[in-house]
Amino acid sequence: xxxxxxxxxxxxxxxxxxxxxxxxxxxxxxxxxxxxxxxxxxxxxxxxxxxxxxxxxxxxxxxxxxxxxxxxxxxxxxxxxxxxxxxxxxxxxxxxxxxxxxxxxxxxxxxxxxxxxxxxxxxxxxxxxxxxxxxxxxxxxxxxxxxxxxxxxxxxxxxxxxxxxxxxxxxxxxxxxxxxxx
Amino acid sequence: xxxxxxxxxxxxxxxxxxxxxxxxxxxxxxxxxxxxxxxxxxxxxxxxxxxxxxxxxxxxxxxxxxxxxxxxxxxxxxxxxxxxxxxxxxxxxxxxxxxxxxxxxxxxxxxxxxxxxxxxxxxxxxxxxxxxxx
Numbered sequence: 001x002x003x004x005x006x007x008x009x010x011x012x013x014x015x016x017x018x019x020x021x022x023x024x025x026x027x028x029x030x031x032x033x034x035x036x037x038x039x040x041x042x043x044x045x046x047x048x049x050x051x052x053x054x055x056x057x058x059x060x061x062x063x064x065x066x067x068x069x070x071x072x073x074x075x076x077x078x079x080x081x082x083x084x085x086x087x088x089x090x091x092x093x094x095x096x097x098x099x100x101x102x103x104x105x106x107x108x109x110x111x112x113x114x115x116x117x118x119x120x121x122x123x124x125x126x127x128x129x130x131x132x133x134x135x136x137x138x139x140x141x142x143x144x145x146x147x148x149x150x151x152x153x154x155x156x157x158x159x160x161x162x163x164x165x166x167x168x169x170x171x172x173x174x175x176x177x178x179x180x181x182x
Numbered sequence: 183x184x185x186x187x188x189x190x191x192x193x194x195x196x197x198x199x200x201x202x203x204x205x206x207x208x209x210x211x212x213x214x215x216x217x218x219x220x221x222x223x224x225x226x227x228x229x230x231x232x233x234x235x236x237x238x239x240x241x242x243x244x245x246x247x248x249x250x251x252x253x254x255x256x257x258x259x260x261x262x263x264x265x266x267x268x269x270x271x272x273x274x275x276x277x278x279x280x281x282x283x284x285x286x287x288x289x290x291x292x293x294x295x296x297x298x299x300x301x302x303x304x305x306x307x308x309x310x311x312x313x314x315x316x
Binding site for chain 1: 186187189190191193194196197199200201202205208209210212213214216217
């Protein structure tokens with residue numbers, strides 16, 4: 001299997017084949033992320049397509065000092081924001097359970113998915129930071145670069161987000177206990 | 183890894199998505215289209231010393247030619263000034279042929295006739311002036 005840098009170099013020379021192989025390992029992760037950031041699954045697919053096209057179009061400007069996934073996610077976030085530009089409401093308010101692509105994609109699970117709770121209690125930007133940290137295992141520095149924020153801002157908001165999420169989980173559990181025991 | 187981090191990672195993995203064959207085909211077609219649009223190899227640049235000299239000389243020659251053409255078509259400011267009109271103006275010589283007035287009508291009628299003759303003469307003089315462009 002070709003190394004990532006070799007594929008990037010080939011893609012920079014215009015090889016669609018190399019680019020396709022390069023992004024193959026990121027496509028599912030990107031789509032999973034975009035499903036949580038858009039109002040419908042079709043929007044998420046459109047955002048993925050736009051992301052990959054823009055990445056190929058501008059790959060010559062890719063700076064190897066960044067991780068490729070960091071660069072790709074930055075494009076994806078911009079595309080998701082572009083698709084949602086007409087929406088003034090937060091995504092948590094925008095989606096109902098029937099049409100929410102995230103709800104649809106985890107419908108088979110029995111317990112509630114933490115990312116649904118996260119989206120309910122966190123702002124879009126902080127949610128994205130959490131996703132990049134825990135779903136994509138990105139470093140704090142990379143997350144700061146993707147979001148265009150300082151490292152300090154990222155650290156503080158990740159910590160606060162965890163606290164908020166813990167509180168939300170505890171609240172849900174307390175509510176369940178109260179419901180069970182009347 | 184703490185419990186919350188592990189749960190978040192597991193829950194992210196439990197979001198079931200897949201890139202459908204239709205989406206995959208769409209993406210591949212878009213990329214191929216983009217390749218055709220932008221994939222033309224750039225023209226190889228000739229960077230030899232002779233090329234540099236040739237282009238420099240061509241540029242200089244073109245500049246000189248343009249300056250020459252502009253100067254040839256330029257109106258000479260000295261010739262553009264119109265010569266002043268000659269100061270001496272030759273007045274036409276009139277030959278006066280006085281005739282004795284024969285009063286055949288009343289004085290008033292004669293006066294009217296004389297005034298009419300004067301007006302006609304004035305008009306003739308104006309016409310003559312117009313003809314010689316004064």
